[in-house]
Amino acid sequence: MKGIRAILAEVFKPGLCVGCGGCVGLCPYISFYDGKVIYTDECTRDEGRCYEVCPRIQCSIGQVDEEPIGPYLAILRSRARNTEIRQTTQYGGTITALILLALKEGLIKKAVLTSDDSQGAPSGVIAQTEEEVMACSGSRYVGAGSLEAFNRAVKEETIPCGIVGLPCQAESLRSMQASPLSHPQHKDSVTIVLGLFCTWSLDYRSLNRFLKEKNLKTPIIKYDIPPPPANVFQVTTRDKETIEFPLDDIRSFVMPGCAFCRDMTAEKADLSVGTVEGMEEWNTLIIRTKIGQELLELADKKGVLELEQLPRSNLEHLKEASLAKRRRKPH
Ligand SMILES: Cc1cc2nc3c(=O)[nH]c(=O)nc-3n(C[C@H](O)[C@H](O)[C@H](O)COP(=O)(O)OP(=O)(O)OC[C@H]3O[C@@H](n4cnc5c(N)ncnc54)[C@H](O)[C@@H]3O)c2cc1C
Numbered sequence: 001m002k003g004i005r006a007i008l009a010e011v012f013k014p015g016l017c018v019g020c021g022g023c024v025g026l027c028p029y030i031s032f033y034d035g036k037v038i039y040t041d042e043c044t045r046d047e048g049r050c051y052e053v054c055p056r057i058q059c060s061i062g063q064v065d066e067e068p069i070g071p072y073l074a075i076l077r078s079r080a081r082n083t084e085i086r087q088t089t090q091y092g093g094t095i096t097a098l099i100l101l102a103l104k105e106g107l108i109k110k111a112v113l114t115s116d117d118s119q120g121a122p123s124g125v126i127a128q129t130e131e132e133v134m135a136c137s138g139s140r141y142v143g144a145g146s147l148e149a150f151n152r153a154v155k156e157e158t159i160p161c162g163i164v165g166l167p168c169q170a171e172s173l174r175s176m177q178a179s180p181l182s183h184p185q186h187k188d189s190v191t192i193v194l195g196l197f198c199t200w201s202l203d204y205r206s207l208n209r210f211l212k213e214k215n216l217k218t219p220i221i222k223y224d225i226p227p228p229p230a231n232v233f234q235v236t237t238r239d240k241e242t243i244e245f246p247l248d249d250i251r252s253f254v255m256p257g258c259a260f261c262r263d264m265t266a267e268k269a270d271l272s273v274g275t276v277e278g279m280e281e282w283n284t285l286i287i288r289t290k291i292g293q294e295l296l297e298l299a300d301k302k303g304v305l306e307l308e309q310l311p312r313s314n315l316e317h318l319k320e321a322s323l324a325k326r327r328r329k330p331h
Contacts, residue, residue, distance in 0.1 A: 003048030004029065004039070011056050012039060016257035018201060019143025020165070021124055022172030023050035025151035032145035035121035035204025052179040055171040061263040068323040069286065070267030073293055077276050077310045078285040081303055089137040090224075092283040094273050094305060095194055096137045098295060099162055100130060101304050107295070108162040108191050112150045114140060118219035121204045124149025139196070141223050141233075142204040143255055147172055151186070158184065160191040167263035170195045174268045192291055195266020197274030197284070199325060206253035211235070216243070227277040264325040265318070271296065276314055284310055284318060 004027075011017050017037050024032045029043045030050060051057060061070065069075075079092025085100075086093045102108045111127040113136035124146035127133045147169055153161055163173060170193050177187045211218065222236035225247070232244040266272040270292035276282040285307075287293050299305045 002051045003045045004043040004050055007048075007051050007054055007057070008039060011054055011257070012037075014256075016056050016260065017143075018056065018168050018255050018257040018261070019145050019204075020055055020168045020172050021145030021147035021149075021151075022053035022055065022169065022176065024145055024148035025155070026050055026053070032123060032148050035142060035144075035208070037145060047181065049176075049179065049181045052181050053172045053176045055168040055175070056257050056260060058175040059171065059260065059262070061167075061171065061267050068319045068326060069265045070263070070288070072286045072288050074287045075310050075315060076285045076287070076307050077279070077282045077314070078273075078305045078307050079282050081306055085134075085137075086281060088134060090139045090222075091275050092281055093137070094283040094285055095164055095196070096133060097304050098194060098271070098299060099127075099133050099164065101299055101302060102162045102192060102295060103128065103130075103133070105298065105302075107298075108160045110153050110159055110161045112146060112153060112161055112163040112165075114144045114146045114164070116140065116219050117208075121208075122146075124152070126153045138222055139224070141225065142202045142207055144204070150189075154185045154189040156185070158188045161189045162192045162194065163190065164194045164196065165266075165269075166196055166198045166201060167266040167268070168198075168261060170266045170268040171263065192271075192295060193269045195269025195272040197265050197272065198261075199264060199321075200254045200258040200261075202250060202253040203255050207250065210250065210253065214243075214245075227275065259328065262326045262328075264322040274318070276310065277317060278314075284314065 019037055023030050026049045029041050031038050031040050078094045080086050080097035085097055089096045099111045113125045113127050115122050115125045122140040122144040126149050173190050176182050220235050224234040231247045233250050234244050236242045270289045272286040274284045276284050
């Protein structure tokens, strides 16, 4: 086992940290500041939980000959029945609706989410009320260090948590659960993991500088990357104006560490959620575990989600896109 010196050499110094936040707050030496995970003081330990939970090191996903979207029980398309939820969420509002349900039914006591950019860099949030969950809806296409909020939430005791995160964050949580160095409250508090599809994520500081140069003021109320062939990055301002930039304008802000990720569909999550190409108000929903299936059955019973078959052409295309990420070579 290794510790901070190895993480510095293998991840931080080569610029491969993707800002998942899994290591942030596990010790006094690693923090999250202005969109970046930073090392703040000398640590002399030979082994550490930081190394154990880093998804750039403990990466177990992505052989090209495996099922391209990982193990699953079923795949559907879904959306929140509540149209108010759908109006403020990214696509169908599946994530927000499921988190609200899990809190309401007492399955979880806290939800670990990601803030918008109204207070600066998006970051981890511990949400317990409907208002707090709704305020986190939407996608910020940047590494937001959100797992820091999980480490904060369970610092003293085991608390059932629902965690929403990117594939790297789902991987980090599973490593945390598996590591002999983890504290029991970290292992036992991971109650349900809702994963987001992700091709890559951007460096917050570079994106923020770009938006400022374009005279766009934060908070931005919606970011979107419509599916190909659109090839654009969309930004919707508070005045409800949507501005499009060629994807090539922001491509250089993609975090270098994302090039090593082979997981597009959050394979380590209980439920994985993404877009449905050509159907903006729906989500693709992959049910992966019994825990995920039980939450979905409850959502169906309580009338929280509309659930339908995912058209075959969408499933085939999803598998192609996922395989393309598997085959991607780091540059
Ligand atoms: C970095 C990034 C890359 C993405 N790439 C793809 C992709 O390649 N293909 C695809 O189909 N979809 C992609 N998505 C979008 C993803 O499909 C949607 O987030 C998902 O479908 C959920 O939709 P929803 O309507 O249920 O969202 P909502 O109900 O609005 O919920 C969205 C949730 O996302 C969380 N969140 C927002 N930003 C972040 C972040 N930076 N890190 C962690 N959590 C966050 C919020 O806490 C919120 O709970 C990406 C999203 C992100 C953040």
